[in-house]
Amino acid sequence: MDDEYLSFDIKVDQDKLIDYFHSLVKTDINDTVVSHKEEFEEIYNYKIKGTTVKEFKKELPFSTHVRRDLISKCNENDPDISDICKFVREKIPGAEFGLIAFFFQRKGEDVELHQDFPYRKNSLLMIPLFGERKYALPKSNAVTYYKDGGEYQVLSPAIVNVMKSHGVRNVDQDRLMLHLEIPNLTIEQIKRRIL
Numbered sequence: 001m002d003d004e005y006l007s008f009d010i011k012v013d014q015d016k017l018i019d020y021f022h023s024l025v026k027t028d029i030n031d032t033v034v035s036h037k038e039e040f041e042e043i044y045n046y047k048i049k050g051t052t053v054k055e056f057k058k059e060l061p062f063s064t065h066v067r068r069d070l071i072s073k074c075n076e077n078d079p080d081i082s083d084i085c086k087f088v089r090e091k092i093p094g095a096e097f098g099l100i101a102f103f104f105q106r107k108g109e110d111v112e113l114h115q116d117f118p119y120r121k122n123s124l125l126m127i128p129l130f131g132e133r134k135y136a137l138p139k140s141n142a143v144t145y146y147k148d149g150g151e152y153q154v155l156s157p158a159i160v161n162v163m164k165s166h167g168v169r170n171v172d173q174d175r176l177m178l179h180l181e182i183p184n185l186t187i188e189q190i191k192r193r194i195l
């Protein structure tokens with residue numbers, strides 16, 4: 001499936017990133033702000049009063065799966081992050097960043113089919129973190145799958161399409177990843193312009 005998944009070759013200092021993760025505040029995903037709320041309201045002609053994931057889901061006319069991820073928001077200007085952003089901008093001309101955050105997903109917390117929009121839009125660079133020398137986090141057998149599409153084990157950096165319905169199953173270990181949202185480019189656009 002061409003419009004779902006793209007391996008992305010990037011070298012990062014795994015231990016440094018995990019140290020950075022430990023220095024940040026961890027928040028409940030449900031208390032984080034929905035970035036693309038206005039666009040969602042325009043597309044679906046549906047007004048939402050709340051701004052957080054929890055408030056948003058309460059107002060939707062259907063029930064959705066509750067996520068339990070812990071989020072640690074990063075600053076694009078932090079040196080650990082700005083190097084990654086610079087590399088991505090060089091590889092993918094015109095790429096802009098939305099939410100940049102560590103996602104900590106607990107063992108057993110499989111995720112039902114969903115689309116990330118309006119929480120996130122278009123493309124997401126996922127960098128799984130296991131450590132190198134200082135840390136040795138176990139690799140899970142988790143599988144990211146698309147509705148009527150492919151199945152992927154994200155054990156190395158990859159860009160995924162968050163607009164197509166997808167889920168995660170077999171989360172048999174805690175998972176730590178750095179997520180960089182690229183909201184201004186679809187995965188098809190990234191595939192066309194990647195250097």
Ligand SMILES: [Fe+2]
Pocket residue numbers: 114115116162166
């Ligand atoms: Fe998702």
